[in-house]
Amino acid sequence: MKLNGIDHVGVIGTGMIGTSLGVLLTGHGYRTTLLAVDEIQIAESRKKFDNFYKAMVENQVMTQAQADICRRYLSFTTDYAALTDADCVFEAVVEQLPVKQEVYRRLEEHCPELRLIMSVSSAIQPEKLADGMGRYKDRILVTHPFFPPHLIPYFEIVASPQDTAPGMTDLAKEFLLSLDRKPVVLKKSVPGFLGTRLQFAMAREAVNIVQSGIAEPEDVDMAAMYSFMPRYTKIGIFEHFDNGGLELFAATMKNLFPYLSQEQGIPPIVQEKLDKGELGVRSGKGFRDWRGADLEDLSRRTAEPWWPMIHWDLPAE
Template sequence: MTERSVAIIGKGMIGISLAVLFTGNGIPTIVLAKNSEVGLEKYRTYYKDLIVQGLVTEKQATACEKRLSFTENYADLADVEVVIECVTEKLEVKYEVYRQIEANCPHLKAIASTTSAISPVDLASGMSQREKVMVAHPYNPPHMVPCVELVKNDFTSQEALDAVVTLLESCGREVCKMNKPAPGFIANRLQHALYREAVYMVEQGICGPEDIDKCIRSSWGPRYTSIGLFDHFDYAGLDLIANIETYLYPDLCDTKTVHPSLQERLDRGDLGYKTGVGYYDWRERDMDAFRKKTSDPYLRFFNWKLPED
């Protein structure tokens, strides 16, 4: 692992969560952003949650915060080797960030963007050192969820890839490498393929949302937290899998547009939790219990190298 500080550009949810992760593993971290007090408040809130969960002590949280600093001046990043870019999903904004980094970071080995949508090919076109840019897409919150999808552009160097992989793996992240860019990367392509079929089943009257969710939680959902999809299908036998697919595939949804039932909800303004109603009615739900459920599966991945002083 590099002895130099890591820089994070942006103080949003992802950027500050990554600052929590890096400092939690003893890595000096500089966050470049305006209104540092807002970022520091978010940072401390994350640590308060970790303390409540019994994952971090007050002493450890204090030691981690000593490794965090904020700046608004790119000149303060002169010593960094790896920069994590977490700014808004606008290419012109990212390009300006990259120009500043190239001008102020003489030891730069890699820039990793946390974008969830933009291709690294497009990102690289905004840099003169295009061999140093890539996508490193985490899942929220990245200090708890271990998956990071790593996507290179056509010119990304092995040195740049190695620098980012070393950083992430030193913090216990599961780096999932893509051979080439594709919309949605890995996890979202899989997740939305599943969601497409789930919504279709509801629209066809095959079952309701509650029973689909119940089925996932009580059948193969837990299995895939321990073994993988290819593990399971190889173990079951590919001849069996081929027979099932021959029978099943013609009946599966293959729509290329938003489902009618989803569009109807959008038109009504029923957007899910944030408006109170989606496919479910969220207005009477215990949201504290729900948030706890969303984080519980990831607690077993907590393996930080916490500093003590």
């Protein structure tokens, strides 16, 4: 259900995240304007947007007729004047502080009714985003998604301790709930926020296992996919702790933690691969060999877990 008082939503930046947000917003019947730097970017974003909706129909999340209705809620522009009556905005431009702050200045200039500016920044903390900003510094916060945000429900909301006005995190949370998302509000602003911290804690040990000659990358992947990871789509880490009993977990922590990776920088095995140009799928090889691999199958599997999580309140007209 759409949130009362929010009708027109702007998205600044039409790359991977901005375009995916366009799908999420229009799929809930919000009047959505995507602001791009030029007409070339508009054409590229429109193509991606259409492909995202095509995949939604192919995966039976909605009918073609419903997709056509949703798509009518989208406009593109290169002019901030088209956002004059925007109620809130997602900022989804490149991960560079000066570029993001220039966007906020333009919003202050052109959008007199703006209630909330949500940055999707992966790593810039909200106090840095708001630093030096003008009359809207009290309504800038981070709403960090995982790509693609129209499929992956989780968003983490991070406020600036000294700048964000009371009520802004609640408004962001209510708005994201209206988009069928699963928002979490962090109690403090920290590097890596929450999801990335969890993901990279595991990535550090996965690399360590390979680097120490304990197992091949394929086998680490098997361990993750077929042992404990599927559990965490239905119960959480702490639910699992409590279910197993804390004594058991404490004993394992005591015995195992001294042997886990304490790596503080880029692990040597990763650096070696970078130096050899083994960058992953796009160079044909990374930790695994992608030469001749079925990349369409990889793409299908990448999206597969999220389709059952879509329960959108699609606009009827």
